[in-house]
Amino acid sequence: MRFSGFSHLIVQIANWIMKFSLINLLWVIINGPFAVITIIMLSTGSFMEMLVPLTLLMILTAFLLFPSTTALFAITREWIMESEQSSLLKRYWALIRENYRTSFRAGSVYAFIWAVWFLDYQYLSSVNDLLGMILIIAGILLFVNTVVFFCFHSHYRMPMKKLFSNSLLVTLGSPVMLLGTIVLGTSFVYFTARFPVVFIFFTGSVFAYLSFYLFFRYTLSVNRRTA
Structure with a gap:
């Protein structure tokens, strides 16, 4: 009986590792051009030389980064909500297509x-x-706001203005979301810098999962207080 339970636990862990690594790898592949141009931009010597790659990054943010990252948050949301998924890859592509227009506008x-x-x-x-x-402080707040926007966009169906305003309100009004997202972001930057292979297989998907879990617990606590 104990061996059977242990075997089941090992299978579950292996399944979760496969899910996180597969989706993260797909997300990394989609955003490969973004990563390459970012490296090129940061390696340039002058301010003016950054303008062309920065413009390309802005375009790729709207076309690739935001749609793929919104889908990444949406699929990890479904894991937390325990929604059934017949095919991981098909579901990820479906989420990209479903949210592409809004993600493109928000990414712009x-x-x-x-x-x-x-x-x-x-x-x-x-x-x-x-x-x-x-x-630097403004950049940290902007990072948290961007993460909160991904959470809102993947969890609620709202007009664009409502998504932006709610994301801003939560960023500035919730110390839990603010500090929690900063701690998560800092931790993942540290581990990715120490172990770059983590970025390829786990950084994006695990960060999205934990960020949305934090956001979901926050929304539950707000709903309980207002009920």
């Missing part, structure tokens, strides 16, 4: 905001250390 907005932040940081951090620190 966030790509512009992130580009403005990046250019401001590159310029102002070299002029004044205090301004550089302020922009």
Whole structure:
């Protein structure tokens, strides 16, 4: 009996590892061009040389990064909600297609905001250390807001303006979401830097899963308080 239970646990763990690694690998492949151009941009020597790759990154953010990442959050949401999935790959592609228009529009907005932040940081951090620190804090808040937007977009059916406004309200109004997302993001950056192979197989999918789980628990607590 104990051996049977242990064997079942091993099968479950192997199944979860396969699910996370398969979806993460597909997400990495889709965003391969984004990663390559990011490396090219960061290796350039001058401010002006960054403009062309930065423009390409803005385009890829709208066309590839946001639709594929929204689908990544949506599929991990289904794991948490214990929704049935006949085929992992087919479901992932279906989620990309279902949310593509909204994800593209949102990606265009966030790509512009992130580009403005990046250019401001590159310029102002070299002029004044205090301004550089302020922009780092702004970048952290923008990162949390982007993650919260993915959670909202994958969980609710709302107009675009409502998604943006709710994401901003939760980012600024929930210390749990703010600090939790920062801790998760920092941890994953650290482990990815130490073990780059983790990025290929687990970083995106596990981060999406844990971020949405944190968001889902937060929404449940809000619903209980307002009930």
